[in-house]
Amino acid sequence: MSTTFTIDTSTSRANPTPAPMKRLTVPAILARKGKEPLVMLTAYTVRMAQLLDPHCDLLLVGDSLGQVIYGLPSTLPVTLDMMCAHGAAVVRGSYHSVVVIDMPFGSYEASPEQAFLSASRVMAETGAAAIKMEGGAAMAPTVAFLSARGIPVMGHIGLTPQAVNALGGYGARGRSAPEHAKIIADAKAIAEAGAFAIVAEGVIEPLARAIVAEVSCPVIGIGASADCDGQVLVTEDMLGLFERTARFVKKFDDMAGRISAAVETYATDVRSRSFPGPEQTYQPKN
Ligand SMILES: Nc1nc(=O)c2c([nH]1)NC[C@@H]1CN(c3ccc(C(=O)N[C@@H](CCC(=O)O)C(=O)O)cc3)CN21
Ligand SMILES: CC(C)C(=O)C(=O)O
Ligand SMILES: [Mg+2]
Numbered sequence: 001m002s003t004t005f006t007i008d009t010s011t012s013r014a015n016p017t018p019a020p021m022k023r024l025t026v027p028a029i030l031a032r033k034g035k036e037p038l039v040m041l042t043a044y045t046v047r048m049a050q051l052l053d054p055h056c057d058l059l060l061v062g063d064s065l066g067q068v069i070y071g072l073p074s075t076l077p078v079t080l081d082m083m084c085a086h087g088a089a090v091v092r093g094s095y096h097s098v099v100v101i102d103m104p105f106g107s108y109e110a111s112p113e114q115a116f117l118s119a120s121r122v123m124a125e126t127g128a129a130a131i132k133m134e135g136g137a138a139m140a141p142t143v144a145f146l147s148a149r150g151i152p153v154m155g156h157i158g159l160t161p162q163a164v165n166a167l168g169g170y171g172a173r174g175r176s177a178p179e180h181a182k183i184i185a186d187a188k189a190i191a192e193a194g195a196f197a198i199v200a201e202g203v204i205e206p207l208a209r210a211i212v213a214e215v216s217c218p219v220i221g222i223g224a225s226a227d228c229d230g231q232v233l234v235t236e237d238m239l240g241l242f243e244r245t246a247r248f249v250k251k252f253d254d255m256a257g258r259i260s261a262a263v264e265t266y267a268t269d270v271r272s273r274s275f276p277g278p279e280q281t282y283q284p285k286n
Helices: 024-032 046-055 080-092 112-126 139-146 161-167 177-192 204-216 253-269
Strands: 040-044 058-061 099-102 130-134 151-160 197-201 220-222 230-233
Touching: 024 099, 046 058, 046 080, 046 197, 046 230, 058 080, 080 099, 080 112, 080 220, 080 253, 099 112, 112 130, 112 139, 130 139, 139 177, 151 177, 177 197, 197 204, 204 220
Parallel strands: 040 058, 040 230, 058 099, 099 130, 130 151, 151 197, 197 220, 220 230
Antiparallel strands: none
16 A cells, blocks of 8 residues: 655645644644634545645544545445545645544454554554544543554544444433433543543533543533533534534535535526636637
């Protein structure tokens, strides 16, 4: 397998503009606990990475690309090959943010050794700085195993979409006392195992507040209230490019509507022969 990312992380072939900012590091992210909220968005492609990178602290190559890019019904069919291909593209398009790659379902859960083999392949083939894995206390030994071997791990607790079949859906988590206690125990176990940050997804506000108070690493929320140490959303959701979204999504734009309008104008112009015009047409030299 050829490595296609550039070693110099300040610029890349895909983004030749001189870098105005140095790339953030994993320790710098850890140090943001309790300070200015961390800004994280998903990216799957080089151009989107270029556009998001100056505004973000972290870019997540999420396994949500299964639904968003590939039209799959869940994140479960996403493969390591997909994560490596999109991860390398996002690293090529970023020079400032810490790039984190989701470990896909089935690539890490069996053992710490399986997780290391999968995660080291992701790190080597993409040039990303960290991986993310779903799971609570049961995954803590794996978080410790990877962290001790130089692979920074971001945890993901609460609503863990790869466990949708066990959870019974994508509903909010932590409404019952036992579930509330389990998710706090999950957060503590993952943090104590050495995670540099934890995504808390779809947890009720008082539980989010408790997790933030209980762990020493930053807690990045998605559907987990404004009390978290940072926020993440799927970019296509917040841009209004993905139709079925959770209640926790705020649409900051209606890009689907704007794309439809632009394409409608293009189709009209082609059909009326008003595109291409003189500006877009080559003439013989005289
Ligand atoms: N585009 C996209 N955005 C995401 O946030 C996302 C993905 N894809 N794929 C992976 C997971 C799946 N996620 C989801 C998917 C659906 C809901 C959802 O429909 N929530 C409902 C409640 C559902 C219920 O109560 O059963 C809601 O109204 O919030 C939430 C999170 C979050 N992740
Ligand atoms: C929603 C975020 C946290 C994620 O895991 C993904 O995009 O896959
Ligand atoms: Mg994910």
